[in-house]
Each structure stands twice: as structure tokens, then as C-alpha cells.
Amino acid sequence: MIQLRCSTCQQLYPADTRAFRCNCGGTFELVGLPAFDRRAIDPAGPGLWRYRQFLPGNRHWAEVTLGEGWTPLVLTDLLGQAVHCKMEFLSPTGSFKDRGTAVTVAMLKELGIDAVVEDSSGNAAASLAAYGARAGIRVRLYVPAHASPAKLRQIAVYGAELVPVDGPRSQAALAAWQAAATTYYASHYFNPFNLAGLRTLAFEIVEQLGWRSPDHLILPVGHGTLLLGAYQGFVELRQAGVIEHLPRFFAVQALACAPVFAAWSRALDQVAEITPGTTVAEGIAIAAPVRGAALLAVLRASGGMVVTVDEDEIRWGQAALARQGLYVEPTSAVVAAAVRKLDRVIAPGDLTVVVLTGSGLKSERV
Amino acid sequence: MIQLRCSTCQQLYPADTRAFRCNCGGTFELVGLPAFDRRAIDPAGPGLWRYRQFLPGNRHWAEVTLGEGWTPLVLTDLLGQAVHCKMEFLSPTGSFKDRGTAVTVAMLKELGIDAVVEDSSGNAAASLAAYGARAGIRVRLYVPAHASPAKLRQIAVYGAELVPVDGPRSQAALAAWQAAATTYYASHYFNPFNLAGLRTLAFEIVEQLGWRSPDHLILPVGHGTLLLGAYQGFVELRQAGVIEHLPRFFAVQALACAPVFAAWSRALDQVAEITPGTTVAEGIAIAAPVRGAALLAVLRASGGMVVTVDEDEIRWGQAALARQGLYVEPTSAVVAAAVRKLDRVIAPGDLTVVVLTGSGLKSERV
Numbered sequence: 001m002i003q004l005r006c007s008t009c010q011q012l013y014p015a016d017t018r019a020f021r022c023n024c025g026g027t028f029e030l031v032g033l034p035a036f037d038r039r040a041i042d043p044a045g046p047g048l049w050r051y052r053q054f055l056p057g058n059r060h061w062a063e064v065t066l067g068e069g070w071t072p073l074v075l076t077d078l079l080g081q082a083v084h085c086k087m088e089f090l091s092p093t094g095s096f097k098d099r100g101t102a103v104t105v106a107m108l109k110e111l112g113i114d115a116v117v118e119d120s121s122g123n124a125a126a127s128l129a130a131y132g133a134r135a136g137i138r139v140r141l142y143v144p145a146h147a148s149p150a151k152l153r154q155i156a157v158y159g160a161e162l163v164p165v166d167g168p169r170s171q172a173a174l175a176a177w178q179a180a181a182t183t184y185y186a187s188h189y190f191n192p193f194n195l196a197g198l199r200t201l202a203f204e205i206v207e208q209l210g211w212r213s214p215d216h217l218i219l220p221v222g223h224g225t226l227l228l229g230a231y232q233g234f235v236e237l238r239q240a241g242v243i244e245h246l247p248r249f250f251a252v253q254a255l256a257c258a259p260v261f262a263a264w265s266r267a268l269d270q271v272a273e274i275t276p277g278t279t280v281a282e283g284i285a286i287a288a289p290v291r292g293a294a295l296l297a298v299l300r301a302s303g304g305m306v307v308t309v310d311e312d313e314i315r316w317g318q319a320a321l322a323r324q325g326l327y328v329e330p331t332s333a334v335v336a337a338a339v340r341k342l343d344r345v346i347a348p349g350d351l352t353v354v355v356l357t358g359s360g361l362k363s364e365r366v
Numbered sequence: 367m368i369q370l371r372c373s374t375c376q377q378l379y380p381a382d383t384r385a386f387r388c389n390c391g392g393t394f395e396l397v398g399l400p401a402f403d404r405r406a407i408d409p410a411g412p413g414l415w416r417y418r419q420f421l422p423g424n425r426h427w428a429e430v431t432l433g434e435g436w437t438p439l440v441l442t443d444l445l446g447q448a449v450h451c452k453m454e455f456l457s458p459t460g461s462f463k464d465r466g467t468a469v470t471v472a473m474l475k476e477l478g479i480d481a482v483v484e485d486s487s488g489n490a491a492a493s494l495a496a497y498g499a500r501a502g503i504r505v506r507l508y509v510p511a512h513a514s515p516a517k518l519r520q521i522a523v524y525g526a527e528l529v530p531v532d533g534p535r536s537q538a539a540l541a542a543w544q545a546a547a548t549t550y551y552a553s554h555y556f557n558p559f560n561l562a563g564l565r566t567l568a569f570e571i572v573e574q575l576g577w578r579s580p581d582h583l584i585l586p587v588g589h590g591t592l593l594l595g596a597y598q599g600f601v602e603l604r605q606a607g608v609i610e611h612l613p614r615f616f617a618v619q620a621l622a623c624a625p626v627f628a629a630w631s632r633a634l635d636q637v638a639e640i641t642p643g644t645t646v647a648e649g650i651a652i653a654a655p656v657r658g659a660a661l662l663a664v665l666r667a668s669g670g671m672v673v674t675v676d677e678d679e680i681r682w683g684q685a686a687l688a689r690q691g692l693y694v695e696p697t698s699a700v701v702a703a704a705v706r707k708l709d710r711v712i713a714p715g716d717l718t719v720v721v722l723t724g725s726g727l728k729s730e731r732v
Contacts, residue, residue, distance in 0.1 A: 067438025
């Protein structure tokens, strides 16, 4: 039986709780998911639903799916490094968020929930708006008023209710938390069903590499849900005996907003809120990640680290990827800049995977 | 051995000819491709390269691929009709053109060609720019100066040389034809390698439906390369005994620019150039399709027809799809409007596939 467990005080909650975090303030994790088993994969299951045996909400996938998951893994050259690019920007709404959203919304169907709120800088909002439309669930979204017009347009077109909130990203979050008192809060960073969906990134990468684990996994980190979800997936693969080692996790942050780096570089166990600067990597401009301690633990356990990139490097990374035919948004381009910085960490012949999280068609200009 | 054959006078040309059409003015088709055979499919081949045994240029696919093909087929409800949506807008550059471009560029590698020209209203140009960047082939593009800014931006970011041409779409074509005298013309509508790649749409739809053929296939038609490529694929599937019947092909055109409809409604065998009006469906605003006679023949042979939709209907179609979580450009939305018009042709229980050709993130606004 699936339950929610507080990662701080270990208290258990039922799967249909309306609480979005523990009374003690801790974040939820999911317990009771079936163990990974290669024999339980359904090769005929579309997209990430080939792994539906390990996913919550799987009785409702057909009413919810927009074709998410099983994105291509393309081997290309980046500065003389052979790098596998996980093409998450080809997801149904143009970002990796669709993995988590599809699973969350499938679970909402199972729980009989027909209206939700959420806050997002853009991609998560667009994703939830789309899946809400698909599944017949009303969605109200609190978004920063300064978010990319292309993203706001995309959200509006799906028919979600849009509430622009002035001020920094955190103000939109606060508005959603207040609304969550009376409505289900389908938060992409609090909700553990979202993390359960993001595990499939690990399953896919390993399966697409012929059941090998990468040596290095490089991905953008704001709240770090992608990193945490993927890590959980790799741990399950190792527990199942499918892989022998985990990849080293490299979390890439924009220098202008790098709370995880600030904690990492001082060898802290917790991530403190910072005063954010401005960055084109708006999707990871998160001043206070809600699972900071867990992020630091993953980086430490996997032998990875935090890499920061400045605005020029992000622009350079976006152009470098485009010159390989890969048009991603600045938030995603941070990984290309990180590859350049990691040239002494990545040895020739290493198996390196970068996650290209969001589409360049969403960004206003290069 | 693969050769080019004139569809008018039957003259044969070698695969590496620099001519883009026959001396008689006829268009080329490809002869000598291997026959379809289910046993020759490689399920481990990424994207459309699972069918690489039937594709030209297949020795170079790994240097060229951006993950094109094997797009999701999503069953959804459209006005009470159960419709399978082929999600071509999730292709690497956001449109179905990537199928044809990937195969064309793989063939360019085989022929040792390192510079090309092309003309396009946007999607084909973006696609060729991306694959040219990926494969190290210089690309010069003649585009209408009035094309969508988002599309022009996308083309530029890949590093292609962009030549805006004032006047109607046909002026850009004329400029490219002139340039073709001295450079290889990688035309998405003349080049038969492009059509060879588009055949994979049929292979995928039939495989994804469990080796069944749809009853109805509804798709936007400008030059009609997608329709012709898909038709060729279905014919091959029938010849191989994989399917028993072909789908009925429904070609959707914008009322403001509907030369195929004009010919169809007068039962002509040829499509004459028309004076185009303005339409938001810019990707199919083609006043003089170069393979008009072939289009009419397919519609007739398959028991299909041409459907026209006006600007209001296109807007309606775009909104209707978005309210199902599917954000496509106006050019693609014409199929939703057509489904509504075909409510007396499509019977309940029929197997209907609509092709969603291009991403809504490319269009300026809804």
C-alpha cells in the first residue's frame, strides 16, 4: 500500500491526504511502491508507462497520457566530449516536468480530485495546465508576473486559470500555499507523486544505454526534483541488481542563484535561503529549495558536486547546443556550460549523460 | 540500387544527380528501395531508424539523428469522436519535417555533399538548419520575409545562413531554384529522399495500432509531401501483406489557399496555381503544389477527399486541441476543424488518425 512518509519525523500519512507537507514542516516521500523488476516492464506500454507496474495511479494512465516519456537519448559531440543527451525537451509540453505531472494527475484521478492549485515559474505550470485539460481537472496557477510571455501564453491556451503574482518567484509560492488550505496543492516540488514519475528518467537512461549506468549525470538544479527523482530511480535499479554502480550526480546552478552551491562549498548539511540575483535560467532560479538537505546528501553519496555557470557561460552553452541541432532554453543550456567546466573530471571514454530539460521554443530569444 | 525516376517521362537518374527535377520538368521519385518486411525491423533502432533497412542513407544515421520518429500516438476525444493523434510536433525541431530531413541529410553524408540550399515557410527550414548543424553541412535558406519571427529565430540559432525574400512564398522558392544551379538543392518538396523518410509515418502508425491500418487518415496539405510519403508507406505495407486495406486520405487545406480543393471540386487531374489569400495556417499556404496530380490520384484511389477550413475554424481547432492538452500551430490545427466537418463520414467505431504536424510553441499567439 502506498503511503506518504515525512522525511524529517517519519510520520506516515495516507495517500489521499490533503496535507502537502508534514505537520512538523518536513517534506513527504512515498513508501510502498513496488520494487523495480525488469520482467515487469511492458515494452508495448507507450512512453514511461512501460514502467507502469512501478508507478502510482497506473489504472488511469490511458485517460491522462499525452505521450510523455521514452524521450530519445542522442549521442553527440560537445567540445570533443562524447555526451549522451537525454531529450526531455521533446516531452508533450516541452519540458521534463511532464513525467512527474502525468503520474501526479493519474493519481489525482485515482483519488477523485477534480481541482488543484500550483505555483511555477513556467514549465511546471504549462505541464499541469495541459494534463489538467486532458484529464478534466481544473487547474489554478500562481505564476510570477515576470515569467516568459511564451510560457504564459502556453499556459493560458490549455485553459488553466492564471494568477500572476508580482515580486520574486517565492511570492507565487506563498500565494499557492495559502490557496492550498482549501484546495489540493499539486505542487511539482512538494508532491511526492511527482518524484515517483521522475524516477522513470533513470529507468529509461539505463535501459536506453543497454542496461548500463552512466558514469556521470549532469542536470540543472532549482528545487532539484529531477535530481532527487532520478536518484531514487537509480537506487532502485541497483537494489534490483540491474546496475552495479550509481552515476556521479552533477547539479548545475546559475551563479546568480546558487543556494545549493553556497551550502555545498561550505560543506553544510542544509541549504539556506539566499538572496537571488537575476538569471536567464529562470527555471532554476530557486532561492530556497525545499529538499536542500536531500540534494546535498545525494551529491555527497554519489561522489558528485555542484557546478555553477555564469550568464555568459549559459549563453555560450545554448549556442553550443544549437550548433549541434539542439535548441533548448537557457535553463537547460547550463549543462553544456558545465560539461566544459568538468573537462578534468570527465575522462575520455566515460559514459556521460546530460539532461536537456526544456525546449528553446519556449524562450524569448537567444 | 537506388535511382531517381521522373514521374512524368520515366527517365532514370543516378542517386547522386544534382538535378532537382527532370529535364522534362517532372518530379523525381525513388526506385530500388528494399521492400518492407516486418522481420527486418530493428526494435532497438532509435526512432524511425528501427526501419533503417528500408531507408536510404542508413549507413550514416548515427551521425545525423536528433531522435526523430517514433512519436507518440495518443488516443483522445475530439467532439465525441475517438481520434488517435500522431504527435509529430514532438519531433526534434518541433515538426514532422524532421523525418524527411534526417533521411535526406543521412543521404547527403553518403553522397559527400557538404553545402545545400533550400526554401521554406519555416518548419522545413528550421529542420534542415538543425540537421545541417548536427551533420556538419552548410545550409543556406531562402525564407519569406513575413514568416513567423519565432520560426526565423529558431532557424538562425542553429547557425544556418538566412536569406529573407520579400513577396509571396513562391518568391523564396524562385530564389532557391536559381541558387540550385550551382549548389545541391535539398528541397523538402522536390527531393525524393525526403519522401522516403516520410514513409516511416505509415510504418509507425500501423505498428503502433498493433499492425492495423486506420480507416481514416487526416492531415494538412500544402505541397502534400507528408500525404504522398505516408501513402507510399501504406502501399508498401499492403504489398508486404502487413495490412489489407489503405486508409482513406483526407487532405485538409485552408480555404484562403486551397489549390488542391479547387482542382478536386472540379474533378480535374492536375492542380493549377491559384492566387493565394492570407491564412494563419502558413505552413500549408502553397499556391502551386509541385506534385498536384499525384495528390489528386491518392485522394481518388483511397476514397478520400479534400476538406477546406476557414480562419475561424482553424482558430477553433487550435483551441479545441489545446483543451485536450495538445498545443499545436494553426497549420496543424486544421485537422481538428476537419474532424468536425467529417462527422457524417466518420462512423462511430472507425479508426481515425489525425497528424499533428507542428508545435504551438512556434506560433506567435492563439
